[in-house]
Amino acid sequence: MESLTEDTQRSAEAYAERAGSRKAFFTDTSICIGCKACEVACKEWNRNPQDGDLEVLGSSYDNTGALGANTWRHVAFVEQDQDRIEKARESGRKLVSLGMPRVGPPAQAGAAAGAQDGTAPPDTAEFRWLMSSDVCKHCTHAGCLDVCPTGALFRTEYGTVKVQEDICNGCGTCVGGCPFGVIERRDEGIIRAKTERAQSKYAQEIPNEGTANKCTFCYDRLVDGQTPACAQTCPTTSIKFGDREDMVESARQRVAELHQQGMTEARLYGANPNDGVGGTGSIFLLLDEPEVYGLPPDPRVPTKDLPRMYQRAVLAAGGMLAAVGVSFVLGGRR
Amino acid sequence: MTRITPLEWPVIRQLRTRDSSGRGAAVTSKKTRETSPRTSDADTVVQSICPYCAVGCGQKVYAKDNRVVHIEGDPDSPISRGRLCPKGAASEQLVNSAGRQTKVLYRAPRSREWESLDLDRAIDMIADRLLTARRKHWEDTDQHGNPVRRTMGFASLGGATIDNEENYLIKKLFSAAGAVQIENQARI
Amino acid sequence: MTTSEHDHHRPPEPPRSGRRGRKAAEGAREIPMVEKPEFSSYYGRAVVKAPPWGDEIGAYLFLGGLAGGSSLLSLGAQLTGSRILQRNARLTALGAVGLGTVALIHDLGRPERFLYMLRTFKITSPMSVGSWVLTSFSTGAGVTAAVEVDRLTGHRLPLGPLRRVLHALEGPAEAQTALLGAPLSSYTGPLLSNTAVPTWNAARDELPFVFVSSAALAASGAALVFTPVRETQPARALAAIAAVGDVVSMKLMKKRMHPVEAEPLKTGGPGTLLKWAERLAVSGAVGAVVFGGHRAPAVASGALMLGASALTRIGILRAGLASARDPRHTIEPQKARLEARRAQGVVHDSITTAG
């Protein structure tokens, strides 16, 4: 059963000379200061409408909630006490001791070993406040791209995934196709925010209503050789941007560096090309289990199982034909 | 519905190009192929400084037809290296905010509502009131007979986003008018 | 402490009127079973998003299946010379597929761009494959139905030369609709399963069988309702087979899933719908087989079967939407599957790596 998942090499070749090297984000959450500049810069550049009902959401300093049609960058805030930190370190050590084959070139021998005996972790042990800027993953095998019937979603020459807002007819199948719950249709329900009702003067004109919306990796800036708005504005460069190999390499160096400092809870998310989505275009350095940040622990692009699904569908169709045949044979005789 | 010419139809392009699965080059629309950044048609790009906090981050202000279209960090600045915080990144919305009041408003004594007022007339009314207050509360000497030559009739409280040149003119004008109750956010 | 896994110790969240907050509150309130592995999420918020599909899509699934099934009955009727059954089946097929397409277009965010569905042919997109199947099926069904209408109206329709073309096309059109009838009924399985919605994705092996059974059930139901008893024997037989298929495949489907993924099919609104769907299917089929010979019970049984099929489709649709809202339905099965692979020594394919 040959796989139906995308061969990004072939997609790049289809662009011939226009194909640039694949671009990617590396988000190092260990230096994120939760300032949300990325959220604002993204909204300002893309003219995305203000979101939500202007109420406290009950999730520490996060009143944005989640990624969606109007919010393409979302900063998560998680407050953790001592035992949660210890659990995160434990799961991190487990990850290291799994004898995971090094992804890519062998990191210095000391990295893994260093993590074992673990020099003393940083001094604030009894409390920590995790912050992380979430974004579309721009997966190697992108669920949204695969299931899109109109070709509105496409793999750009930079290896990123973008919605062509002039093509999308808002069928919504991509929303279900994304294993990370990133893309969303800009519907009637999620736009009529409180600003609409309370102060008409703050109502914004809503672009691309009814179509699917997600991070475009600032495609319009990339074609002009510019840095995406969020990466440019990030004060501490927690959001790094560049060619994917460089991003993966700096991610690995950073996680090794943190392990040497005893922060065994540091782990990478999306750097492994053999994972369920073929590795992502946004690599994260997390300090706890992915689900603590609202990320799926073992995402898998549905396309991987599509051949089997088609096979089952053909079988069922055959069964149906047989059933009708049999029923006419039985029905005919009486 | 873009005009589907036979050859332009993505299904055909899928068959004719490497992108047979219809996930990339074959499905791009004309508009996508002609994508350019929103600021590419800006008339001017000006180097400015963020109006919010005292770090003094550099800003590049893009304007078109005398209207600001985009503001982002200025990579040349040795202080901010092209970066901005959430407030700095929202500067374009500060400049074009729907909440901005760009016409003079006047509230008469005991009135319940604003009324509009011509700017020129407003400045005249303010000038008259200032001179009246100045005259009414003028003091030549203090109770010990020392010269003070000042008015205690009006005061001012400035924010800390007033340019140096503006501060200079305000202090110069009000001091010459004899006012001493000139204050600023710098003390609050 | 505002960590998320202590949600169940905290008093129930105050009713959140915020759009996103509203969803979180429902998920966070139920009490996870004690022996569950350490479950944590981001303030109880969804990890994946369900497609924005309302009940129109449920209607389409039902009508699409009905049309597919009816086209097969029509073929069968042609081979066994049951004229009325064929006519009714053909008209039902066109009526169903026509209504279904309208429902689909109405659900689109930008209905005016519905033709863009035929902009590409993407094998990786069940909706793209489905769109092509639906379009060609509809043209075929249109031709056969037009012929039937022409006959019904005694050739008085001012068709002129078109009539000859129409009748010439009747044969191939019949073959076309019959050939696409089954795929039209079964492609909706991958359409739902080829998503990250936990319950639909987990049901991928059995869902096509549920949908074809449900389609056949609906078709035989319609036949019993519209066609005189003397020509409905095959429909009654099909009803029996379809009902058995429906019940068996639903049971198998739920068993094969991770309990957390199957939960939305058994609990809440969707659970009730699916229980009633099963009762209607069984009673309808029994009624058809035993009393199908008489007109009144046949119509009643037919109606029950149609109802059963509709309830099954809407039940499965809503179960999927519910499964996407609560993060537990995504996280726990995935963690279990990850742990299982690691236990077997498969360590190269995790998205989380140490280096």
Place this chain on the structure above:
Amino acid sequence: MAECHPVGFQWVTEAKQRGARIIHVDPRFTRTSAVADRHIALRAGSDIVLLGALINYVLTHDLWFEEYVRAYTNAATIISEEYQDPEDLNGLFSGYNPEDGTYDKSTWSYQSATGRETVGEPGAETEDDAAEPHEFGAGGPPLSHANVRRDETLQDPRCVFQVLKRHFARYTPEMVEQTCGISVDDFTYLANSITENSGRERTTAFTYAVGWTQHAQGAQFIRTAAILQLLLGNMGRPGGGIIALRGHATIQGCTDIPTLFNLLPGYLPMPEAGQHNTLQTYLDSIGSKKQKGFWANADAYTISLLKAWWGDAATQENDFAYDYLPRLTGAHGTYQTLERMLRDELDGYFLIGQNPAVGSANGRMQRLGMSHLKWLVVRDFSLIESATWWKDGPEIHTGELRTEDIETEVFFLPAANHTEKAGSFTQTQRLVQWRHQAVTPPDDAQSELHFFHELGKRLRQRLAGSQDSRDRPLLDLTWDYPTDAHGEPDPEAVLAEINGFHVSGPDQGEPLSTFNEMRADGSTAGGCWIYTGIYADRVNQSARRKPGQEQDETAAEWAWAWPANRRLLYNRASADPQGRPWSERKKYVWWDDEQQRWTGKDVPDFPVDRAPDARPEPDAGGPAALAGDDPFIMQADGKGWLFAPHGLVDGPLPTHYEPPESPIGNPLYGQQSNPARIVLPGKDNLLAPSALQPGSEIYPHIFTTYRLTEHHTAGGMSRFLPYLAELQPEMFCEVSPEFAAEIGLEAYGWATIISPRSAIEARVFITERVTSLTIAGRRVHQVGLPYHWGVGNEAVVEGDAANDLLGLTLDPNVHIQGSKAAQCAVRPGRRPRGPELTKLVEDLRQQAGLTVETGNERLTVPWGEPQDQPRGEQ
């Protein structure tokens, strides 16, 4: 710093990745703490105990940078015998005058080298002539001469070093634990981190913001850190110093070229009635010709300013129009002006981009004050709460004010924003950066330059031909700036005037290039001497934009820093007394022997040709009097002041006093709060009883106010923007789980916070980021309150203003209000609406038995008793 100066924080992130240790000391665990190595929580208002204990730790463990301290500070200087320390007077310094709460500073003076008399203030014949607190420019106080007695062995009990040691002797780690709530372990960690990272090879930096300044002795908080940094040799060196993170785009500019009551441009003091009746007495009070340092040339700076303002009308004969300057009679700060408003003594009020109805302490008093005005002019971008209080304000809802009864005329004039006008901002490192104009202002919006120039023209038109001498200053004013088509004056012309130019002589009309070119004979004019050089060679230096990547880390060719484009002040101290860098690693400015000049990575902050071993003749004065090893060129003795004989009005050394509202008694002395603080007793400014006195149980908890990254001070530039309002939509308070459990607060529910001034409601964030502390044996809870929200109808989001809770007690040096530590009561649920609100506030006042005097008695120890006063009862 990550909260309110996020982009500046990139440098801290980079330093940390290069191995720097980041310690965040703050009552709350903030976004800075999240990426710091350790967060140390302390009780708001107890900073001097912590910093004093660090000084004590450095001295007792002999960890001070000996060579630096001996050469560059006044450690060896002998203090007059009359000086008495709080250790002797139970919390007071010698020279306290109970009537008006001021100090006579003569007993704090240096011992003169020649005889027994002390080195007093020049020109101050009698004691009560000593300058008023607000007299001093920030450049440092004057000394009659710099010839003082010193004990180089630092053993003499009256030398500064020993006085300092004795003063902080009781500031022990245990005292820190009792008073600040910081464990001995945390204190030791902090002390070791600082001391191990200071000395020749390494430097430690302190950064602070209003967390230190907004207290009743804010200036002294910063002084304590200055003493510590001097002892550790961190001043004037790269990676050291005390970095003020100021909160506004050009708040530094607003003190350099001030719209402040007590300052003229360049930190020259405003003349005081009775003290400075003539130009000569004014100049003598600023700096004597015999004292060291650049303040000695204050005559040139002052006369250049007068020439800039009044041009030809300022002549030798009329003391350069010195008499045109209005005089002060005491303090005329924003809070004194508010009191006059309430007494109907003020007719008109200009609000220029400021929102006191939400942003000033005691918000209710501010709004009530404005209702007494005859006319109010608000110049802003949007209809901020200070423009709409008369119809939407909280007092309208409680019925204390009725719109129909408010007589105030209100003018709202739209203002131009930073892209609609050219001009310069001075950021927190004294860097003056030019902004270019991108677009023209819409409709009626004007820049302040345009509006005030126009207003000035119309005032002069109305007074033209007036023979009244009071109008001369306006009529003789130099006010003819070139204007563009729209009538907007050219900002560069104003900058040229600020920079200064030659009025006469060979290069008449040419801009000055340094303030050394300023003359006291009227031949030069200059609006602000410290900015001279910004327009040198007719080039707007502040508009220079050489990209940072093409320069070294000092980036001297980007914009222009005052003074003289120097980026790090007192950088002579980055070299040892012989002019050699303390270490290769921390090289910055050093003496180049061949060229006989100071050189390095920055403009040397020292006479460039003054050799390290140069010693001035005995009676030299001004810059010429600076020895080769006097790096602190603005101080009257060229040395860093561990002990400040003049300059601060509430003590030569910082000492701990409890905030005006505090849960405990002062553990160190009988004197409870700063005896020199400025109090504003009044029925709208009642204070909570402190130190377990009767009634203090009604307001048992501490609250502190702060800012968030997503909003900007009173919200005028953030609550009116959807993209920022949605990030932090509602007013909230942050409480510890222990405190929430104690009074039944619900996570993300509502709480009402009541203070003697008002009551507000806020959503409840229960979080471990705010810790309850054990202070003096009692469990004390702290409530955190951001202050961005205000009551109105125009913004995207609104909410109650935390400033309504705050009282007014001012720091005596700079008159800043105490906003960081006060007492409150907290109850679950929302606050009452309408008149019920004022009733609730009044009820608690009654229960606590508050009177106008409560908390305002300055002296809490018997005064004038003999010295054997008990050290300080526990």
